[in-house]
Amino acid sequence: MTAPSRTDQPHKIQPPRGTRDLYPAEAARRRWLTERWREVSVRHGFEEVDGPTFEASDLYAVKSGDGILGELFQAFSGKSPDEVEQVKDTGRAPYALRPEFTPTLARMYAAKAAGLPKPCKWFMAGPFFRAERPQRGRLREFLQWNCDVLGLDIPTEKWNAEDAESRAEVAEAKARMDAECIACCVADLESLGLAPSDVSIHFGSRDVVTNMLNEMEIPESRHTQILNLLDRQSKLAPKDFAAECDRLGFHMHRFQVLQGICIDAMKQGFPWIGLNSDEHAVTFDFKSMALLATEIEKLGITAWCKPDLSIARGLAYYTGTVFEVIADGERAVAGGGRYDNLIELFGGPKTPAVGFAMGDVVLSLLLQDKGLMPSGDELMGLVGQHPDVFVLSNGDEAAEARVRPTVAALRRGGESLAGLHVRHSYKATKNVGKLLKEAAQQGARFAVIIEDAESCSVKDTRTNEQWPDKVPLTDLHARLAGAM
């Protein structure tokens, strides 16, 4: 054995900040959530992929600003002196734990783009890491569900064509793919028991906002600041917000009018596609949002969706549609948008793409807020962890001796009989009442009471009734299988 750890109190090492220990109930909750993610994704025609949980740190330098790099968990193998030197010199390790999936996805798609279906619909669910200070809704290790649609459902030669006809076709195709993503996200929320009164998808468009800013004659250099300001509006006092707007030359009132037009239009099914409102001297091009709203309507999820031009998303790489899942009192549950230039940045063919990510931390808080997080018996049932059978004896010596062999035989199964999930008590008591209580607590489907060396009684916990006849132990498995 190696020497004891050099730390003073090796017994008191705590889990790292911002991580979670998952005891059975929490592990079951996590399984339930991720199973919902998978089931919904598959149902919507997405295929599961995954990548490494750590990547070359350069991958995250390609498109990210300094903000991201500062909050990477860094890693190095320690096997090479060069690596160690690199860390000392540059402060940057050769690897980083993945803080998001999009770069990996872009890398994977770029590497095999030619042979992949068009469009290519991928999802993944797994752990991610960010070295941030933990707070409500934000941890350093979390699970994230990513759904992306890469490419369009029209011939590839049209994807980047410039003629007016192709461009119109592309715009419609993009709206279709955007809506598919949003619909998949909505399906998950619905499958978790949430309703439009609990959460909504706020969608906006970078294009529309950019048009608006241009029309206001705001220099491009300030666009990012304004997007950021819009994003933070809810955190600012109205007068501070107004002051900031003035400082940046942003016509807040005009924006609010525009926002109002959007919302009204949504209620009326966007009848004004392609129209501009002279009334407010608005000359922005709403077309992309109108197309998306039309698709949302076709997919039957209008009730969940609200146009909201203030959705900015921090990411610089979003190009068109952006959306967030927003619930009162929590930070964004999910977010995503269109990133038409990113695949190219990672060395692939220029490919329009759209996707979103949903984290488990805020989602769990939201479900708790709404009383929708299953627990106890219900949870065990949802994740299929109820025992099929709980075996006990009546306390007689000969019967007691058959408990463990019977459990083992039922678990093992046989030629045509699948092994069952079987438990027995580890308690010392021979009190049948207490043992049946234990069987009930564990949610067992059947309780088997061994009566003597050869036979048992079977109690169906659903009907709470005992089978009329005693069952020979040799027939038990077949009888149980027939009853389930």
Next chain:
RNA sequence: GCGGCUGUAGCUCAGUUGGUUAGAGCACCAGGUUGUGAUCCUGGGGGUCACGGGUUCGAAUCCCGCCAGCCGCCCCA
């Protein structure tokens, strides 16, 4: 990186102006009501009062430090 709040049993928490051996409920384990789930009764294990100093005859309690957690700011891929 900055600020606020909180640390007593596995969990939720009592603990008086500082005063004997630090408590309850739940949970867990065991026994009983002598063989069929909801109860009831009895008993048990389990705490360096986060940790380290200080004040005091005496500290869970007051002071300082430190660690951890939570909440917020920054940021949010």
